[in-house]
Each structure stands twice: as structure tokens, then as C-alpha cells.
Amino acid sequence: xxxxxxxxxxxxxxxxxxxxxxxxxxxxxxxxxxxxxxxxxxxxxxxxxxxxxxxxxxxxxxxxxxxxxxxxxxxxxxxxxxxxxxxxxxxxxxxxxxxxxxxxxxxxxxxxxxxxxxxxxxxxxxxxxxxxxxxxxxxxxxxxxxxxxxxxxxxxxxxxxxxxxxxxxxxxxxxxxxxxxxxxxxxxxxxxxxxxxxxxxxxxxxxxxxxxxxxxxxxxxxxxxxxxxxxxxxxxxxxxxxxxxxxxxxxxxxxxxxxxxxxxxxxxxxxxxxxxxxxxxxxxxxxxxxxxxxxxxxxxxxxxxxxxxxxxxxxxxxxxxxxxxxxxxxxxxxxxxxxxxxxxxxxxxxxxxxxxxxxxxxxxxxxxxxxxxxxxxxxxxxxxxxxxxxxxxxxxxxxxxxxxxxxxxxxxxxxxxxxxxxxxxxxxxxxxxxxxxxxxxxx
Amino acid sequence: xxxxxxxxxxxxxxxxxxxxxxxxxxxxxxxxxxxxxxxxxxxxxxxxxxxxxxxxxxxxxxxxxxxxxxxxxxxxxxxxxxxxxxxxxxxxxxxxxxxxxxxxxxxxxxxxxxxxxxxxxxxxxxxxxxxxxxxxxxxxxxxxxxxxxxxxxxxxxxxxxxxxxxxxxxxxxxxxxxxxxxxxxxxxxxxxxxxxxxxxxxxxxxxxxxxxxxxxxxxxxxx
Ligand SMILES: Nc1ncnc2c1ncn2[C@@H]1O[C@H](COP(=O)(O)OP(=O)(O)O)[C@@H](O)[C@H]1O
Ligand SMILES: [Mg+2]
Numbered sequence: 147x148x149x150x151x152x153x154x155x156x157x158x159x160x161x162x163x164x165x166x167x168x169x170x171x172x173x174x175x176x177x178x179x180x181x182x183x184x185x186x187x188x189x190x191x192x193x194x195x196x197x198x199x200x201x202x203x204x205x206x207x208x209x210x211x212x213x214x215x216x217x218x219x220x221x222x223x224x225x226x227x228x229x230x231x232x233x234x235x236x237x238x239x240x241x242x243x244x245x246x247x248x249x250x251x252x253x254x255x256x257x258x259x260x261x262x263x264x265x266x267x268x269x270x271x272x273x274x275x276x277x278x279x280x281x282x283x284x285x286x287x288x289x290x291x292x293x294x295x296x297x298x299x300x301x302x303x304x305x306x307x308x309x310x311x312x313x314x315x316x317x318x319x320x321x322x323x324x325x326x327x328x329x330x331x332x333x334x335x336x337x338x339x340x341x342x343x344x345x346x347x348x349x350x351x352x353x354x355x356x357x358x359x360x361x362x363x364x365x366x367x368x369x370x371x372x373x374x375x376x377x378x379x380x381x382x383x384x385x386x387x388x389x390x391x392x393x394x395x396x397x398x399x400x401x402x403x404x405x406x407x408x409x410x411x412x413x414x415x416x417x418x419x420x421x422x423x424x425x426x427x428x429x430x431x432x433x434x435x436x437x438x439x440x441x442x443x444x445x446x447x448x449x450x451x452x453x454x455x456x457x458x459x460x461x462x463x464x465x466x467x468x469x470x471x472x473x474x475x476x477x478x479x480x481x482x483x484x485x486x487x488x489x490x491x492x493x494x495x496x497x498x499x500x501x502x503x504x505x506x507x508x509x510x511x512x513x514x515x516x517x518x519x520x521x522x523x524x525x526x527x528x529x530x531x532x533x534x535x536x537x538x539x540x541x542x543x544x545x546x547x548x549x550x551x552x553x554x555x556x557x558x559x560x561x562x563x564x565x566x567x568x569x570x571x572x573x574x575x576x577x578x579x580x581x582x583x584x585x586x587x588x589x
Numbered sequence: 590x591x592x593x594x595x596x597x598x599x600x601x602x603x604x605x606x607x608x609x610x611x612x613x614x615x616x617x618x619x620x621x622x623x624x625x626x627x628x629x630x631x632x633x634x635x636x637x638x639x640x641x642x643x644x645x646x647x648x649x650x651x652x653x654x655x656x657x658x659x660x661x662x663x664x665x666x667x668x669x670x671x672x673x674x675x676x677x678x679x680x681x682x683x684x685x686x687x688x689x690x691x692x693x694x695x696x697x698x699x700x701x702x703x704x705x706x707x708x709x710x711x712x713x714x715x716x717x718x719x720x721x722x723x724x725x726x727x728x729x730x731x732x733x734x735x736x737x738x739x740x741x742x743x744x745x746x747x748x749x750x751x752x753x754x755x756x757x758x759x760x761x762x763x764x765x766x767x768x769x770x771x772x773x774x775x776x777x778x779x780x781x782x783x784x785x786x787x788x789x790x791x792x793x794x795x796x797x798x799x800x801x802x803x804x805x806x807x808x809x810x811x812x
Contacts, residue, residue, distance in 0.1 A: 491673075492702055587636070588757075
């Protein structure tokens, strides 16, 4: 008997027990839908965190950290303390870094506390120095209201969504185009006897853009909400007293060492150059930190998450398989006579076995296809609610946290069909062993 | 043309710890072209004998020769092959597949024996026509009378054009007029050269068509 004929008989049998077939399939559908939506969630999270463009950018950037932070990191990573003092993170180092072949941009980490004022709305926050060279990094690349900084100087500011809201802009996007005030403190240069030694300076800044509110995975780890051009930040930072960094940099300046940055971010033009550039910087005695170092840990966490999700789905499938086996054994018993007839008119054990295996396989296949569709539907429903939740909280550009890659589609189908066929093995073997003489005995 | 020959065939069934001897060293021969009746009381071993000839079961001892091939020594696959090509079975309770139409039932053995799908339905139709049921091909067994079902079963038994027709009480479930119809079909098939072995306990009914009776008593040939 050909496979096609066996298949036709299997389909015939299925058509004549529709309700039973449907119910058994339903078990598989639920199992596969669970499996697919769970794994889809794992895959979506993986894509959003370690698979997306922003993350890939991270693989080509690292941070040179100052002596104190280096010490902490070494302790955290169980490394021995530095043997020699690391070179200062000053402008000389910035220059030296930018000269290494393969380095695309060098960005000293300048962050200072300021007060922003819009009319009678004031907000104390931190601003970071930046420029067009960081525009391709998320979330700056995702800016939809206004634009990003056009240069490293000029009184332009890009506000985070949150800060714009605090400053009384409603909606926050309305801030684009308006001018706000930036206030910071500095040592008074020429102090009279009655003057306090610290004075507040204020500058008008034009808001050129408002950053969208995006979820954590769409930010870069060095993200700071509000940005002004780097040179402006440097000028303010040189004078500002309001941060530890500035203080230590002032001390360093007093000791004649020049101003020091807490950290310097370096981007290379190609991931392939990353190791070489980092090694060179470390050979100077500086300590570097890259997200890529943490990748193993992150990937392991994902593997664990995905394993747990798959195991949950597999358990559902296992339960469904027991259902299939149960139903098929029942149907073998019910169809003993039909099996006897098939054998009496020439069916071999193999023919009978195959018909039952195909019936089991069909249940798995149909259940798998419908399960995929329902699983996908489930993720869409979940996505709708997740999206609505985030949007109600003013997040923009919420990513799809579910992913349905081809390997998952094919895998789920193969898994479901294989599982069902395997659960059909015992019933099929029983059917194949039925003794036709006994099955058709009358007297 | 070949014959069917039993050489001291015994068949025992184990019922728990008890052995039931259904056939006790039976030897007999059926020549090609015969129409033989197998008679005997209920439980005398008639069905057991027929099943052995059909290759539905193996003897406990002895040899069953179909031509020069011994059924007792065949693998289950070879036995299936024997059932496909050499014998056709007919039963008291017809044993049609209840979910299949008359046409599908008649075509079924050809699917097992590997007849090309395109030829199966044509042949099944002409077989149904030969038993006078051409216009009932799409009917399910439940929509047919007992006599009609048995005629479908005869058409099915002929599907692979076997040398031997083995019938186990084919009229046992039919009224006498209908039984007569079945008998005349047998007579005609035998006249065309088909060997027919028919189990019955209604000897008077069959005495008009069979060439001889083999009588079984307690698993032995009783002539
Ligand atoms: N599968 C079986 N298991 C146990 N005993 C059986 C089996 N088949 C037949 N028998 C026994 O063998 C004897 C012959 O049965 P059978 O050939 O069916 O007789 P008949 O067809 O002449 O009525 C009976 O006693 C019956 O109970
Ligand atoms: Mg009997």
C-alpha cells in the first residue's frame, strides 16, 4: 500500500470521528499555542535586548573609566588591584585616544547638575555634553520631535520627555522651538567683600528637540536624558562646583594635572577593531569597560529564561500527547473489527501501523498549525495590552516584545508532529498486532 | 491452477491454562475448480479451518500447501500477500467497513495489493455491476439490505481476482430467498472456474450446488 493510500485512509478515519479528532487536536492547539507564545516572548526579549541595532552599536563602544571606578570594577570582577597609577582622563588622553587608528569618536563623559527654568517652572536635573557624533545612538536616533544637536557648540538643548514635562510643557513635545534658561553655580571671579563666593550664572538655551520616552532596552547604557553641545558643557563644567567630578577635576587642576573627566566613551568604526583598540588603551594603564564583557552573562540568562519557557510549553505538549495516545488506544479498541477487515482483505501489519501513525501525525500537524495561529494571536493580544499600558504612561516607540522567527514556526510544527507521532507509536503497534481471525470471530 | 492441501494440521488455542484443540491432525485436499462445502456442528472447527486456509492464522502443527508454498512457514507479510492475491474472504456478518461506501469497500483490497488508483474504481464498478449493484455504489453498508451487503462483500472478495473464494456461513444471516441469490452467484462463479470453499451448517440448502461436503466433528474430518 502506498503512503498516499495510507494517508487517504487516515484522513477517511479522521473525517468519521470529527468530534474526537477536534477535541484531541484542541489539546495540541493549546499546548502549541502556549509553547509558541512563551518562546516567542523569549525570542522577542532577546531580539529587543541583545539583537537590536542599539546593542550592536554597544559592541563597538567601550568606556575608559577613572581610577576610582576602575578600582570598584576590579573588586566587583574579582581582579587584583591595579599595579600602577592609571593615566589621567584629561584632554590629552582624549586627543591620544582619537589618534588610535580605527577609533571613530571619543566622547568625554561630561555630566553636570543644572537647574532648568521655563517661566516659573524650574527643575533641577543633570545635563550631558554631546554632539552630532552620538546622534546615531539610541534613543537620540529615535527623536521624533524636533532634531538632535547640530554641533558641539551653540546654546541648543535636547530635553528628555520627562524633563520637558516637568518644565510645564504640555504636551512635552511643545517645548521644541521655545527658549528656556539654564542655571548653574560657579566661583565668583571677582568677589567684593560682601559678595558670597559663589554666584549663579544663567544662559538662554533653545530647545531643538524632545526625546521620545522609550523603554529601557531602547536606550544605551551611557544614556543621560538632557543634552547640550559638548563644548558648552565643558565650559560650564570647568566652572561648576556642584559635582564631585568637578571638584576632583578642580583639585587636579590645582595640582597642575589639568582637568580630568570621570570617564571617556570611545567608539570604534568596526567591531573587529574593538579588541585591538581596547588592548592598546589598557596597555597605557587605563581601565576599560565594555558591555560586550557582560554578554556571556546576559546570554546565559536568556538561555535559562528560554529553557524555562520551553519546558513549560513542552509539559503542555506532553499532556496533549498523553491525550492523543489515550484517544488512539480507545479508537484502536473501537476499530478492532475494521482493522480485522483490513487485514482479511490483504492489509499488512505495516499498513495498519502506518494508518494509525498518520492519524496521530495529522492530529499533531493540524494541532500544530492551529496552535501556531492561536499562539500568534495570543501574542498579538498580549502585545496590544502591553502597548496600551506603556502608551498610557507616555512611552513612545514601544517595541514588539514578541518575535515569531522562522525557526520557531518550523520548530513548533516539527515538534508537534513528532510528539504526536511518537504518542501514536504504542496505539499503532497495538493495532498492527491485532489478530484478524480473533477480531472477526463470531461463534 | 493449483490446489489447497492440509497435511495433519492441528490448531490449538490456549484459554488461560487450558488448551482447546480446535483442529486435530486434519488432512485433506481441495482441487482447483471445486465447490466444496465444509459442514459440522457449531464449535467443530469450521471457521478455524477456513481461517488457516485464508492465511489469517497459522496452524499449531502440520503444513498447509497452496500450490507449492507452505502457509505454515510464511512470514506475516507473506501471509498478507496470500490474502491479497490468492484468496478472497466472505463472512456471515459481511464485515464491510461501515464508514465506506459500497464502491470504496470493493476498491479497498486493491489499495492493499497495489493496484494503480486509476484502475481501482473502474474495476470496483464492474465488479459491483456483476453482482447487480451498479446503482448502489455510493451507498453505505447501513443503507443496504443484508443480501446486498453480502453481494458487495462478494465483489470485494473478487477484487484482486483470487483463485479461491473462502466463505464462512455466507447465508447464515440471510432469509432463504436471499440466500438462494447468493448461492446462484457462487454457482456461476464456480462455473467460470473459481474454486469456492464454503462453510455452512445448512447442508440441505447447499447440497444442490456443492460438489462434496467435508464434515468436521470435534476438530477431525468425519467422513
Ligand atoms: N481465538 C480462540 N480462542 C480460543 N478458542 C477458540 C478460538 N477460536 C476458536 N476457538 C475454539 O475452537 C473451537 C472451534 O471453533 P470454530 O472454528 O469457530 O468452530 P465453528 O466455526 O465450527 O463453530 C471452539 O471450541 C472454539 O471455542
Ligand atoms: Mg464458525
